[in-house]
Amino acid sequence: METLRPVRRTLLRDTAYEAIRDAIVRGDLPPGAPVRDADLAERLGLSRAPVRDALARLGAEGLVESKPQSYTRVTRLVPRDVREAAAVVRAMHELAARVAVPRLVGADITVMRTANHRFRDAVGRGDVAAALHADDLIHDVLVAACDNHAVTATIERYTPLIRRLEWRRFGTAGTAHGSAELHDRLIDACEAGDAEAAARITAEIWRALEELADEPDGSVEPDGSAEPDETSAPDRSGA
Template identity: 40%
Template structure:
């Protein structure tokens, strides 16, 4: 199992979360490929931590659907599965719909401006074929509703489910098909500015459900 050339970088106060995020990000960005075996000893050498936080991180990743534990054998990166990915997409879309519905009545002009700025960065990143920046800008855009909603359960559920879609988002944001999301974001901003919570919520849900993918990607 090839691992990134990074060792002993995690500070103890955030040990468990950092270990989880490092492994999760390596799965999402393709460093660890679908079907690849994740070996505790190699993860220990990469992350510079003991086996306990690694096993805890792998358990969390299993619950998130990103790894599969084969009893008595190994832990592998979950292969792409279109049915489970589409199911996750429906849940994530519904969560963002709820976030928008809760947030719109509480939005300020600063929030609207932050969304517009994030969408501008998103559009520029797509034009530059900068997938990492596009993902960050898209996250920043949707994070406004999630933060303003004030619902920590909603936020935690999104943190658990969204990574399953991130591999698909990476492929989409590297293609011309993603350009449609810029216009969808613009419409979401317009509706939010009108304080139309229902229409904004529906538009957010449709934005997430418009993420198209096939098993051949």
């Protein structure tokens, strides 16, 4: 039957990773919050093994930190970490723009303009999730057209560190990386086939995130790391 086609199988560890990562980025698991594999496994309806794999990956990416037989927690927001991640992501997006622009077709420009309409509407409604999703769609066109696996992997690796701060500040400070107007300029440059202009505008959009890390916010730790409160319960879950 035409409707009966193979269903894509998603590894449980990837499902766990995406769910926990998104909870951290959105602040459902706030900076400094303890995380235990048994608790997360129960909440996700999974066994502990894929959750442990997910926490290990999140630890490598700087979203979770652990001390053996002591704690596993969500990392705190440190300005230096955000600045460094934003600088790397900016460089990758600049490269993607330079390579991608000559390869774009009319359908790509249409996708970008449609996404920017959604971005503008979401910003007006204060819908953080929709705005950031639309923003991703715009830049993803260039990343996909660039077709560089190292660029894609690097962006995926470091963007969550930045996105945490964006998510926390979007509603109160009106902050989302870039603006509809900057996106319009970027899309116009892409449509005109001006790769250098597209790269410059892309850099302008992402450089704002490096500056965002330096704005005062009670949720952001000073540069450096801090040990958890001594009154915090130790993590004995084996995560």
